[in-house]
Amino acid sequence: MGVTLKDVSKEAGVSIATVSNIINNKEKFVSPHIKEAVNKAIQKLNYKPNYAARSLVSSKSQSVGLIIPDITNPFFAELAKGIEKNLARAGYITFLCNTYENGQLEKKYLDELVARNVDGLIICGLSSRNAEVLRNLEVQNIPYIVLDNRIKQIKKSIEINDYDGGQIAANHLVGRGHKHLAFIGCTGQFDNIKDRHRGYSDVLTNNDIKLSVFQTELTTDGGRLVAADVIDSGATGVFCGNDLIAVGLYEIARQKGIKIPEELSIIGFDDISFAEIMQPKLTTIRQSRRSITLEATTHLIAMMQDAQYTFENVVLPIHLVERESTSWR
Amino acid sequence: MGVTLKDVSKEAGVSIATVSNIINNKEKFVSPHIKEAVNKAIQKLNYKPNYAARSLVSSKSQSVGLIIPDITNPFFAELAKGIEKNLARAGYITFLCNTYENGQLEKKYLDELVARNVDGLIICGLSSRNAEVLRNLEVQNIPYIVLDNRIKQIKKSIEINDYDGGQIAANHLVGRGHKHLAFIGCTGQFDNIKDRHRGYSDVLTNNDIKLSVFQTELTTDGGRLVAADVIDSGATGVFCGNDLIAVGLYEIARQKGIKIPEELSIIGFDDISFAEIMQPKLTTIRQSRRSITLEATTHLIAMMQDAQYTFENVVLPIHLVERESTSWR
DNA sequence: TTGAAAGCGCTACCAT
DNA sequence: ATGGTAGCGCTTTCAA
Numbered sequence: 001m002g003v004t005l006k007d008v009s010k011e012a013g014v015s016i017a018t019v020s021n022i023i024n025n026k027e028k029f030v031s032p033h034i035k036e037a038v039n040k041a042i043q044k045l046n047y048k049p050n051y052a053a054r055s056l057v058s059s060k061s062q063s064v065g066l067i068i069p070d071i072t073n074p075f076f077a078e079l080a081k082g083i084e085k086n087l088a089r090a091g092y093i094t095f096l097c098n099t100y101e102n103g104q105l106e107k108k109y110l111d112e113l114v115a116r117n118v119d120g121l122i123i124c125g126l127s128s129r130n131a132e133v134l135r136n137l138e139v140q141n142i143p144y145i146v147l148d149n150r151i152k153q154i155k156k157s158i159e160i161n162d163y164d165g166g167q168i169a170a171n172h173l174v175g176r177g178h179k180h181l182a183f184i185g186c187t188g189q190f191d192n193i194k195d196r197h198r199g200y201s202d203v204l205t206n207n208d209i210k211l212s213v214f215q216t217e218l219t220t221d222g223g224r225l226v227a228a229d230v231i232d233s234g235a236t237g238v239f240c241g242n243d244l245i246a247v248g249l250y251e252i253a254r255q256k257g258i259k260i261p262e263e264l265s266i267i268g269f270d271d272i273s274f275a276e277i278m279q280p281k282l283t284t285i286r287q288s289r290r291s292i293t294l295e296a297t298t299h300l301i302a303m304m305q306d307a308q309y310t311f312e313n314v315v316l317p318i319h320l321v322e323r324e325s326t327s328w329r
Numbered sequence: 330m331g332v333t334l335k336d337v338s339k340e341a342g343v344s345i346a347t348v349s350n351i352i353n354n355k356e357k358f359v360s361p362h363i364k365e366a367v368n369k370a371i372q373k374l375n376y377k378p379n380y381a382a383r384s385l386v387s388s389k390s391q392s393v394g395l396i397i398p399d400i401t402n403p404f405f406a407e408l409a410k411g412i413e414k415n416l417a418r419a420g421y422i423t424f425l426c427n428t429y430e431n432g433q434l435e436k437k438y439l440d441e442l443v444a445r446n447v448d449g450l451i452i453c454g455l456s457s458r459n460a461e462v463l464r465n466l467e468v469q470n471i472p473y474i475v476l477d478n479r480i481k482q483i484k485k486s487i488e489i490n491d492y493d494g495g496q497i498a499a500n501h502l503v504g505r506g507h508k509h510l511a512f513i514g515c516t517g518q519f520d521n522i523k524d525r526h527r528g529y530s531d532v533l534t535n536n537d538i539k540l541s542v543f544q545t546e547l548t549t550d551g552g553r554l555v556a557a558d559v560i561d562s563g564a565t566g567v568f569c570g571n572d573l574i575a576v577g578l579y580e581i582a583r584q585k586g587i588k589i590p591e592e593l594s595i596i597g598f599d600d601i602s603f604a605e606i607m608q609p610k611l612t613t614i615r616q617s618r619r620s621i622t623l624e625a626t627t628h629l630i631a632m633m634q635d636a637q638y639t640f641e642n643v644v645l646p647i648h649l650v651e652r653e654s655t656s657w658r
Numbered sequence: 659t660t661g662a663a664a665g666c667g668c669t670a671c672c673a674t
Numbered sequence: 675a676t677g678g679t680a681g682c683g684c685t686t687t688c689a690a
Binding site for chain 4: 331333334335345346349350353378379381382383384385386387
């Protein structure tokens with residue numbers, strides 16, 4: 001079907017091996033004029049190397065698998081965008097795999113990606129039941145990096161200091177005179193959310209502030225579901241495990257005629273792009289997607305290109321983005 | 330490295346060919362007991378077929394390329410989600426390619442995906458300068474489907490009736506007594522946006538309504554950029570080329586103290602999930618992502634599995650979703 | 659019903 | 675400096 005090395009070699013009047021050398025920049029062994037002839041032939045025939053054949057002999061595929069809970073979650077969409085872009089620049093193409101927090105599906109994708117010979121893996125929100133899969137990857141020497149990691153023992157991850165984040169949120173609210181605060185965490189066993197909770201809770205305890213805790217899904221719907229309870233609890237301020245929850249909370253608060261921030265201060269986590277558009281604009285703890293994707297892709301690419309390269313737990317800074325959804329009490 | 334057919338055949342005491350037959354369900358030629366032995370061996374060795382080798386001989390890769398302007402645009406994220414899910418169910422994996430409306434990058438991806446032997450292609454927002462690429466795909470017998478299509482002559486596309494959409498928006502506003510309306514379209518040569526404009530404009534002309542037209546990018550920033558001009562135009566209602574523009578418009582209107590919908594009625598297009606969260610909730614023309622992705626993947630899969638299968642221009646219904654951002658005048 | 663063997667297009671090694 | 679060739683793991687005739 002397509003043009004092959006053989007066609008090119010015939011056209012240029014040289015051997016297949018020579019053409020291969022030229023294509024792979026092993027030009028030390030090739031004279032300029034022959035190189036030129038080959039390049040001309042490649043151009044003329046519009047030759048494109050066959051990835052499958054290359055992959056078969058090299059066990060490299062110039063591709064990486066991106067495992068992600070849900071691409072319609074803006075936080076993950078932004079991660080995916082940066083990852084795909086950086087990877088493409090380095091010549092890797094990205095497989096998109098949505099797991100919907102389904103551990104079984106996640107496992108299936110992991111297996112399939114390995115069978116497809118991906119050169120590396122970026123795993124967002126690995127479910128704890130699949131943690132042992134990482135050991136397999138190590139054994140098989142498949143580079144991987146975990147993001148948004150919910151299992152804090154994982155060594156190859158790009159993380160943020162969630163505990164600090166919780167403290168920052170707490171200090172912000174406590175410093176504004178709130179005496180009864182709430183936290184909305186998640187139903188799953190996510191270490192990162194738990195750390196946010198701990199940091200928050202520790203500060204409140206030290207300041208003798210009452211804390212009401214709610215659990216729900218880390219989605220807009222999750223926020224809607226617990227909103228009434230949060231409002232009824234009498235808390236004057238609430239720290240949401242992520243921004244999406246805050247979105248749902250806003251909606252119900254508005255329906256009930258609760259004024260934000262006058263009657264209820266809300267602080268989120270992530271700083272998704274919508275945070276700036278919400279009304280009032282959401283005060284939140286930002287984790288920089290740009291830094292996360294840059295670190296993740298840089299380290300992954302390094303690992304894919306150099307089997308010796310290794311790294312451990314990069315921890316990225318976070319910071320408070322103060323907007324309009326919190327006020328004095 | 331991995332377990333190969335050879336290993337399995339040795340373990341089961343049969344030939345490679347037999348194992349291959351069993352794996353590919355050409356079982357008509359194989360006796361039950363030998364089949365069982367082979368399956369046991371596969372299980373025991375945890376054999377996984379090598380995609381590269383398969384792909385090399387079959388020129389099939391069980392993968393499809395998804396070309397998309399920007400995954401952080403919620404409309405495309407929702408399309409990508411449905412597409413990836415449906416494709417995965419049928420055994421295909423999805424390559425994610427963000428083009429950022431960059432025709433050159435789009436072309437590069439298209440070429441690379443073909444080189445990677447994708448079995449099919451779903452192209453969102455093909456730029457007009459790459460339209461001739463489709464002919465190449467036809468010649469090479471690579472199935473493709475175009476979505477959100479900006480070039481209306483394309484035959485293999487899932488579309489909506491944009492002209493109708495424009496009319497619906499216009500009738501909604503005209504029916505509410507508006508005498509001076511605005512339209513925010515885009516700077517690019519997009520047939521679909523132009524059709525929305527035409528439908529809208531035709532109704533206004535028939536009703537002797539004044540129309541002010543603005544051009545910008547189909548993004549939140551685009552909306553922000555023209556917002557002041559729209560407001561200054563004196564129009565009492567505006568139809569935005571997509572919902573994202575409306576988001577930007579909301580923001581500036583709020584800054585300027587313009588009340589929506591009392592002072593300015595706004596109607597969007599797409600019905601992204603955020604439309605329901607905006608304050609006031611956005612009235613908009615919905616195109617069903619579920620239908621689009623279902624049609625797209627169903628036809629694409631059919632084409633990939635049966636070279637004879639063909640189809641032309643599926644046109645999907647749209648409808649007005651009336652919320653809170655438009656009012657009587 | 660089963661197996662031997664010829665490639666698919668490419669890389670890498672070994673000759674020349 | 676260049677070329678011949680042995681595989682990479684699999685599917686697919688064709689023979690047995």
